[in-house]
Amino acid sequence: MGGSLENVDTGEDADFDEGGSFALALELRYAKGDDRYYQLWYSRQGSEVNDGLVSHDVDIEYLHIGGTLPFGGYEHAQPYFAAGLGATRFSSSAAGADDRTHFSGSMAFGLAVPLGKNVALRFEARGYLTAVDTNSAFFCRSDTAGGVCRIVASGSTIFQAETVAGIAFRF
Numbered sequence: 001m002g003g004s005l006e007n008v009d010t011g012e013d014a015d016f017d018e019g020g021s022f023a024l025a026l027e028l029r030y031a032k033g034d035d036r037y038y039q040l041w042y043s044r045q046g047s048e049v050n051d052g053l054v055s056h057d058v059d060i061e062y063l064h065i066g067g068t069l070p071f072g073g074y075e076h077a078q079p080y081f082a083a084g085l086g087a088t089r090f091s092s093s094a095a096g097a098d099d100r101t102h103f104s105g106s107m108a109f110g111l112a113v114p115l116g117k118n119v120a121l122r123f124e125a126r127g128y129l130t131a132v133d134t135n136s137a138f139f140c141r142s143d144t145a146g147g148v149c150r151i152v153a154s155g156s157t158i159f160q161a162e163t164v165a166g167i168a169f170r171f
Helices: none
Strands: 004-007 013-015 021-029 037-050 055-070 078-092 100-114 119-131 135-143 146-154 157-169
Touching: 021 157, 037 078, 037 157, 055 100, 078 119
Parallel strands: none
Antiparallel strands: 004 013, 004 146, 021 037, 037 055, 055 078, 078 100, 100 119, 119 157, 135 146
16 A cells, blocks of 8 residues: 655656555574574565556565564564565556666564464564655656656655565474
């Protein structure tokens, strides 16, 4: 959910539509007996953005390296904090459109509810902040007729958030 680009040509916001997302986390224990983990996080959201004339399908992908840090000592559920740094890729299904990749970071708060020794339910809310150039062009293409960019955005960051529910397996 969230995220918008301000079109410098029209001054209007081009909002990313809310949509479903998919996430995968691979974690490696920091040290034996420690509950902290290194984390490799991947998330993908299919969305649409309207440039004022037409809607464009866009995939937004995050790849972050970071970690998780539990806090509190609860018997039936373990809250945790997670953070990561990496990249965000914006890709459009429009013919000839260029993908854009930008530096990003994420922070999350979650809750792991054990179902057994090696299985837990996880619930998480994660926010992403993507750094973009002051004037970034999105959904650009060039061909024999020349180049065109559908949205030239102003601003320096894009914020998005997602909520995730899933199952964690340890082995």
